[in-house]
Amino acid sequence: MPPRRDNDFIDADSESDISILGDDDLDTRGGKGKGKAKAGDKRKRDKGKAKAKDAQAYTWEANYTRSWETVQEDEAGSLRSSVEDWMARGRRRRLLAPASAIRRTIIRHLVLLLDLSASMMDRDMRPTRFDLTLQYAREFITEWFDQNPLGQIGVVGMRAGLGERIGDMTGNPQDVLRAIADRHKLEPVGEPSLQNAIEMARSSMNHLPTHSSREILIIFGSLTTCDPGNIHDTLDSCIKNKIRISVVALAAEMKICRDICDKTGGQFGVALNDGHFKDLLFELVPPPAQRALSRAAGAGATNPAADLMMMGFPTRLPDTSPPSLCVCHSEIKSEGFLCPRCLAKVCDVPTDCDICGLMIVSSPHLARSYHHLFPVKSYNAVMAIDHAVDSAKGCHGCSRPFPVAVAANTSEGLSPVGRYRCPECHRDFCSDCDVFIHDVVHCCPGCGK
C-alpha cells in the first residue's frame, strides 16, 4: 500500500506518538490544544480519525490490535453505528484527562529557532521542508499568541554555521509574522550550528524576569551540527538558566537533540510527515505545566519565581473622541487607552505606562488563560434512564431531543442513552455539547461555572 500523506491519517497517529514521548505531566496538553481547533473541522477530523483507525497506512507504527474484531455490524448489517461509536469515543478520550488544575506558566517567552541550512531544501515534505516550516511557523505563531496573549516570541535562524537574529523578542504577533514573512531573506544555505544559535537565543533571554518561562523551540531539519565549542557546556548553561528546549526534528532523531530536550524538560519529536509535523508543533502551544520548583527548594520555601504584580486595566477611547497627544509617541490621535492611575493616554496595550510606570494590560488578555485554572468538571456518562428522576427530554445546552433508543453495544466512558450529566447541576447534555463545553466554552450552561 502506498503511504498516504493526508491530514486525516496523521491526526490518528499523533496520539500514539505522545505516549511514546512519555512526558506524563504534559499529556493533558494535547487535548487542550486540539480543542482550540474550530468546532466545525473538529468533527471532520474525528471522522477521519475513525476511518484511519480502521486502515492504518503504516502498520509498524500502530499498536497491534485486532481491529476487525472491534467492528460490529448493527441489526441492519450496516457499519454506521460502529463508526459513530469510534467518533464518540475519540471525542470522549480527551475529556478523560484529570480535571484538577495544573499549575502552568502563563507569562511565556519563546525563541523560535529555525533551521536555515541547506538540508531544509529537501523535498521530502511538500513543497520543501523550508516552505512548509515557514507556513507552519506562521500558523503556530498566530495560535500561540491566541493562547498566550502575554507571551513574547523572538526568532533566530541557523544558517551557514552562525546564529542569526531574525526577529527580536516581541509581544506583537504582527511583528513576528513580519519577521518571517519574506522567504527570500531566509533562503537556506550552509550548515547549521546548534550551539551558536542556542547561545544567541539564551543571551537574548538573559534579562527576563524570573517569573516568566524561558523556552526555545528548535525546528531542526539537518542531521549534523557544526559547533565552535562543546555543545554540552551550552546545554549546562541552559539548564542553569532554566531554559526549556523543545525540538521538532524533520529528518531523524539525533542523540544530542534528545539529550537537550530531556535535560531541559522540553519535548522531542520527529515529524513522520507534514501533518505530524504540524501536530508536534501545535503540542507546544498550550502553556506548559510548571515544574515543581518548591519541591527541590524544600517544603515551605517561597517560590522565588512567583511574584505579585500591580496591573492597571485601562479604558479604551474610541476613534471619535477628541484628539489628544499620546504619552508614548507624542502624536495627536483620537484612539488610545487611558492609564487608570495617572490617566495618561497610551497607544497600545500591554505596555508600561510612561508616566507612572504602571503595567497596563487589557483584562481580556488575562482572562484568556482562566479556563486553564478553572476547568469544567468532566461530565459523567449516564448509563440508564432513571424515569423516577425527572429526566429532561432534550439536551440542556442545545435542546436537541435525546435519542429514545438505547444503543446496544457501548464501551467505557460512553453513554448508551447519549446523555452526559454534569456532576454539579445534574443536567443532561448530548455528546456534541459535552465536547463543545469542555473544549471551547469552558463553562457549564447549567451551573454557570
Added chain:
Amino acid sequence: MDNLRGSHLSLVIDMSPMQWHLSGEGPPTNAYPLTLDAFLSQLLAFLNSHVASKDENTLAVFGAFPGRSVMLYSSTDPAPNQQNINANSFPPFELVDSNIIRRISEEMEDLGEPEEEAPCALVGALTKALCHINRITLATSTTVNNPSGGPNSTNLPDPRILILSVSPDLSTSYIPIMNSIFSAQKLKVTIDVCQIYGSDTVFLQQAAHLTGGSYIFLDRRDALLQYLIMAFLSPPSIRKILSVPTQDKIDFRAACFCHKSIVDIGFVCSVCLSIFCQPVPVCSTCRTKFPFKTLQRLNASRPMPPSSNSNSARPRTDTPQLRTISSSELALSSGPMNGMTTTAPVGGLAGGSIVNKREPSTNGKIHEPPEAR
C-alpha cells in the same frame, strides 16, 4: 455578496422581574419608563421583522430568569402545532409571538414569589445560545460533507447573538462571561448588546467590543423598537455598509477573585494571573506564596492620601485607597456616558444620524495628556 444566505439571530432576554419592575416605574426616578408588556410588544415587532426580512432567517430566543435559563423559542425545532391560528394573521409571525408569550408567562408563573431574587442566569442563557449555534453550524457542516445534502444546506447561517440586558454586572460571573466571549470569538459569532435599563455593564461592553458587535446604552427606553430596528436588524455582513453605532468608550476593568469587586488597578499573580484587589500573601488560586519584600513594596506603593509618589502633583491621583478608587472611578466613568447619551436624541437616530456618535467635549479634559501643558 451572496444574497441566498439567511442569518441566524439568537436573542438573550434578561427577564429579571425586579429590574423590570424598576424599569416600569414612573417619572420621578425614571424619565422614560418601559414596562415589560410594552417591551415585549416592541420586541415581538422586531422579531417579526427579522423573520420577515428573509425567508431563510432563523431565530432562537433564550430567556435568562432568576436562577435558571430556558430556551423560549427556536425556529429550527418543530414548534407544537397551534390549533387556534387567527385567520387574519401571518402564520410565521403568529407562531413566534404566541410561542414566546406563552413560554414567558409559563416561566414567570413557575417563579412564584421567592423571598429573595436569585441572580439572573445570564451566563447560562449565553452559553446555551452558543451551544445552539454550535449545533446549527455542526449540522450544516456535516451536510456539506455529505453530497446527498439538500442545495440549501451548504449555507451556513451568519450567526449573531443579541443580548437585551436590564441587570447590572454580576461580578461573580466574570470568568464564565469572559469564557463565553472567547468561545464566541472562536465560532465567529457577533455579540450585540442593548442595555435597556440600569447602569452600563462593563462585561457586556467588553463582549460586544471583542466580538465586533455594538453596545448600545438605551436612554430613551420608549423608543426601543427604533433602536432595535436601526441598529440590530441588519446582519453583520451588511453593517459595514450601514455604519451602525459602535461603542464610544470601553471599560476594560476586571473583577477581582477575592471580593468579586470590579477593579481598575489590581494585583496579579504571576503564575496563574489571578487578580486581587489588594496585596495578598498567598495566591488563593494556585497557592503560590509571594515574597514578603514584594508585599511590602506593593503596600508602600499603593496610592495613599499624601502619597510619596512622584505623580501626586497631578490632579486626581491622590485617591485614598484602592477600594475607593474603584467606586469613584465607576461614578466618574458613568457620568460622561450618561451625559453623552442624552445629547443624542432619538429623533436624530431615526433621521439618519446613526453614524458614530461624537463624544461631547466634556470628555476631553479627562484625558488631557501631560505634554499638553
